[in-house]
Amino acid sequence: MKYSMLLVLFFVYNIILYxxxxxxxxxxxxxxxxxxxxxxxxxxxxxxxxxxxNILFVSFIFLCNIFICDLKTAVLMSIKLLLACSMAFLVxxxxxxxxxxxGFYYLLYPLRIFKIDIKSLSLSISIALTFIxxxxxxxxxxxxxxxxxxxxxxxxxxxxxxxxxLINYIESIFDRIDEVEKSLSMKGYN
Numbered sequence: 602m603k604y605s606m607l608l609v610l611f612f613v614y615n616i617i618l619y620x621x622x623x624x625x626x627x628x629x630x631x632x633x634x635x636x637x638x639x640x641x642x643x644x645x646x647x648x649x650x651x652x653x654x655n656i657l658f659v660s661f662i663f664l665c666n667i668f669i670c671d672l673k674t675a676v677l678m679s680i681k682l683l684l685a686c687s688m689a690f691l692v693x694x695x696x697x698x699x700x701x702x703x704g705f706y707y708l709l710y711p712l713r714i715f716k717i718d719i720k721s722l723s724l725s726i727s728i729a730l731t732f733i734x735x736x737x738x739x740x741x742x743x744x745x746x747x748x749x750x751x752x753x754x755x756x757x758x759x760x761x762x763x764x765x766x767l768i769n770y771i772e773s774i775f776d777r778i779d780e781v782e783k784s785l786s787m788k789g790y791n
Contacts, residue, residue, distance in 0.1 A: 602707055604696060604700045604701070604703050604704030604707070605703075605704045605705075605707035605708050607692065607695070607696065607704065608692075608696075608701075608704045608705070608708060609708070611688065611689075611692050614630075614633075614688055615685050615688070618630060618681055618684060618685060619681060619685075622677065627677075627680055627681070627684070630684050631684065633688075634684060634687050634688055634691065637688070637691045637695075638691060641691070641694065641695050643691060643694045643695075647694075648687075648690065648691075651686075651687075651690045652683070652686075652687065655683065655686050656683075658686075659679050659682050659683050659686070660679075662678065662679055662682055663675050663676070663678075663679040666678050666679070693730075698727050698728075698730065698731045699727070701726070701727045701730055701731075702723050702724055702726070702727035703723075705722075705723035705726050705727065706719060706720065706723040709722055709723055728781065728785075732777075732781070735777055736774065739770065739773045739774060739777065740770060742773075743766065743769045743770055743773060744766075746769075747765065747766065747769070752765060752766075754766075
């Protein structure tokens with residue numbers, strides 16, 4: 602039940618973050634993220650590495666927002682996005698996949714009224730969430746393998762010859778899905 606509450610708090614955190622335009626609230630959110638980092642004893646080096654990886658994405662969003670709206674709004678949206686990504690990382694470090702699954706199970710419990718199998722649904726959500734890092738690792742491994750064979754990763758090659766990367770990537774994803782399916786069937790899940 603406490604995992605469900607943590608997930609609800611995470612959703613409320615993000616909803617309030619994007620609704621509010623208060624600078625004071627943003628400082629409060631930075632403080633909440635910092636306290637969450639300290640209280641849960643998450644490695645600060647790992648946290649900073651995550652933030653540095655996502656700075657490029659946030660910068661891209663910032664540049665897109667500059668063309669759409671004014672500078673103040675672009676900065677505000679970028680800070681909000683960075684805070685949301687930061688808290689998502691912190692929650693993913695606090696909850697294991699099984700805790701995610703249990704949390705979603707209790708959150709989805711009211712759907713039993715509609716005769717929905719919430720156990721399978723919560724398991725599917727949990728698998729989907731744990732599969733995201735696997736997809737990133739597969740893309741990195743395929744990229745390294747193709748670069749070692751002499752393939753140059755450029756915009757031109759990815760546009761005119763995407764099959765070289767995509768076929769390997771899709772085959773790798775389906776292999777991973779088969780592995781997950783076999784392991785789940787061995788554990789008794791249908």
